[in-house]
Amino acid sequence: MRADRLLSLLLLLQTRGRMTAQDLADELEVSVRTVYRDVESLGAAGVPVYADRGPTGGYQLLDGYRTRLTGLTSDEAGTLFLAGMPGPAAELGLGSVMAAAQLKLRASLPGELADRADRVRERFHLDAPGWFRGDEPTPHLATVADAVWNGRQVELRYRRWKAPREVTRTLHPLGVVLKAGRWYLVAATATRTTAYRVSNILDAELLDEPAERPGDFELAGFWRDWTERYERSVYTATATVRMTAAALERMGYVFPPEMSRVARAEAGEPDETGWLVTRVPIESVRHGHIELLKLGAEAEVLDPPELRECFVATARGLASTYLPPTSPAEA
Structure with a gap:
């Protein structure tokens, strides 16, 4: 373990430059005293590591020193x-x-x-896109990636879901993200930082002006927070649904993650017949109707009334399609 830690300490100094003992201790999850001992051990082994004193000081390697790629398991x-x-x-x-x-x-x-x-x-092979999803055309991905890599502003003509459908934006690119086979550009304007789906970019022009990048911006952290906010904002309503325990279990396989997660968290205990009541987040009545139809006869919508009426109309329509006409004698 100590040999692995010494190699990690050496590679940290090689890749990041000067680091304080506290920074090294935080990265390696050890005490500052342990860092002092490890640095002494590296020096004794011939590694040219030295310390600068003072509030802006720290440990660093002699300029030009590089270790070979060794110590891999x-x-x-x-x-x-x-x-x-x-x-x-x-x-x-x-x-x-x-x-x-x-x-x-x-x-x-x-x-x-x-x-x-x-x-x-x-x-082993990694196939990132989900099932039943073809490749999205992204003809402007190279331009976007170039803007991100070289720190230049980019002007986009972009298609969005609300009016006006086409807008033009001058953006400060901050990063690109591949999510479930879909490319997104993370970029900032004067008022906000958000994500743009690259397949919705209609035109992209790389500008000469440098892009401004906040010093504290961290792409992975932003993307995690942004996706959580996006998922919460999509589901603006809730349906109260009575369903079987088996249907609740199946939701994890056929529903979007946020819908099944909340339904599991809100589910009550099954009764003696195996049915339970839970809350399911939905985007709209139409969206809830389409999604909850996946559960068939193992789910009953209790609320809101307009969603329940959708299922009543669907049940009547299915009955008229599949059931034979009732004879006068049977009536």
């Missing part, structure tokens, strides 16, 4: 190749770059680790 070596996504890389125009990087990394590994990496690549 077999699992770590395999994971590096498992993380490669040739499809998205090609969409960004980086397919050949990734292939070249993997070839160089493969050539640098010792025989046993190289064999392990080859086995992982042969046996």
Whole structure:
């Protein structure tokens, strides 16, 4: 464990430059005293690490010092190749770059680790998009990625869901995200930072003006918060539904995650017949009607009344379609 920690400390200094003992301790999840001992051990082993004193000081490596890629475990070596996504890389125009990087990394590994990496690549494949979803056309993805990478503003003509449908925006690009096979541009205007679906970009022009990037912006954290806010904002209403315990279990497979999550959290205990009452978030009456039809006769809408009426009308329509006409004698 200590050898792994020493290597991690060395790689942190090599990739990030000067770091304080407290920063290193936080990253390595050890005490500051342990960092002091580890730095002394690196120095004794011939690693040129030195300390600058004072409030802006810290540890850093001698300029120009680089360690070779050593100390990889077999699992770590395999994971590096498992993380490669040739499809998205090609969409960004980086397919050949990734292939070249993997070839160089493969050539640098010792025989046993190289064999392990080859086995992982042969046996595991990452397919990011969900089922029954074709590729979205993203002709302007390269322009967007160029703007993000080079820190330049971009002017977009964008199609959105509300009026006016087409808008033009001058944006400060901050990052690109691949979510379930869909590309999104995270960008800022003078008033807000949000995400734009790249397939909805009708035209994109790279501008000469530099983009402004907030010093405290962190892409992964923003995306996590933004997706949570987006999911909450979509479901503006709630349906009270009586359903079987089996239907509640099935919701996790056929419903959007937020709908099934809330339904599980709000579910009461099943009665002696196996039915229970829960709340299900919906976007609208029409959306709730379409989604809850997936549960068939194992669900009964109790509220709101207009949604229940939709199911009454659907049941009558299905009955007239599938049931034989009732004879006067039977009536």
